[in-house]
Amino acid sequence: MVRNIVIFGGSSHPQLTENICTHLGIPPARITLSKFSNGETRVEVGESVRNKDVYIIQSGGGMVNDHLMELLITVSACKTASAKRVTVVLPLFPYSRQSDLPYNKVGAPLSRMEKRTPSEGSGSFTFDSRPTTPHPGGPESQGFGPNGVGSLTKKLNGISVQRSEVNMNAPKRRDTLEQEAQEGTNGVHGDSAQHSKHDTSAPTSMAVQRGYKQWVAQAGTLVADLLTCAGTDHVITMDLHDPQYQGFFDIPVDNLYGRHLLKKYIQQNILPRQGGIDNCVIVSPDAGGAKRATSIADVLGMPFALIHKERRPTYSNDRQNATMLLVGAVANKTAILIDDLADTSNTITRAAKLLKKEGAHTVFALVTHGVLSGDAIERINASALDRVVVTNSVPQEEHVKLCPKLVVLEIGNVFAEAIRRVHHGESISVLFQFD
């Protein structure tokens, strides 16, 4: 039982709030979360927080913008009600994939943009630069930068590029169906199928003159500032996509690791059944996650392989045209993909296809944040993946019903322990130790 502490749960993940409170032995505090008819968020804190240590649990999946606004209002309400300290607990930090500076072409896949003017056409927004970005298969691809696909292909002769096909008739999540009903579409955001290859012919003289300066908002910076301005004193999160995002804050940010849970799952459920470390290989599905995956491979003494993923979207709705190349041996082995998040699941499903083509007989994907938006579940069901393991950093109840390959690991106990330690002023470095 922890005293003098108040825990509020936002509307993003009530089950996780329950789990954390159960571990701490205290009930969640009363809070009324609602909306006015015009869509504005309304928050009413149901008990006194004066001089209390307040924790607000809100995750970044689902209706992420509504949840963020709700969180900001709740923080502000607690602060103006004289809370001693307000800590936000964000198992999945919203907007943390947008911490990059402008001009970066990677990041969260975009859904379709609305047509703005008749002359702009439906693909009115683009990340393309002028002159056009070289791409694999294009005449300019051979001179494609020191780390580009052209040079990698030269180095890794004989390894081919995979493109995934998806069964779109599979079961869908409730919010996907609702969105389709509103849009009158079949749920495919953008016409990625048509753009499975770079379409350099699409820009016409009538298209908007794009790419001279790509002013992309630094939403990650803004969200960090908003949280701080609202009155947040401390942030607890897990597996930030870019750990350097912590530096955007001038308040303490504790970035917990999901790798403990993933390592434990490998030790208890994969290695004993798949012939031990000699028959398994840890794989990072992109270079950005190599450090994360190698830390698990090193601590378990397992071999490691890397897939180089190159996202080069030409248009905002062109989500499929990433190129994947494998470095390392996976033949006749169980491949264990490690990543921080699966959003559309393009990355893990296409990696699985490549791994099976290269001889892996079984493919697991272990990711901390199973966002699984849009068609992700259908994509996983139709994929070469044998098992997908995620944590419940975002709600997984609906995903589990639709995806027989999905296994969910509980993280409530990890956050409960972090909250307990922060509240008592104890070190939480023990939660970061990984060996």
Ligand SMILES: O=P(O)(O)OC[C@H]1O[C@H](OP(=O)(O)OP(=O)(O)O)[C@H](O)[C@@H]1O
């Ligand atoms: O399920 P998906 O929609 O494919 O998204 C998941 C991928 O996206 C992120 O990486 P990102 O592409 O942003 O590249 P980075 O790791 O180099 O930042 C993340 O680390 C995954 O690899």
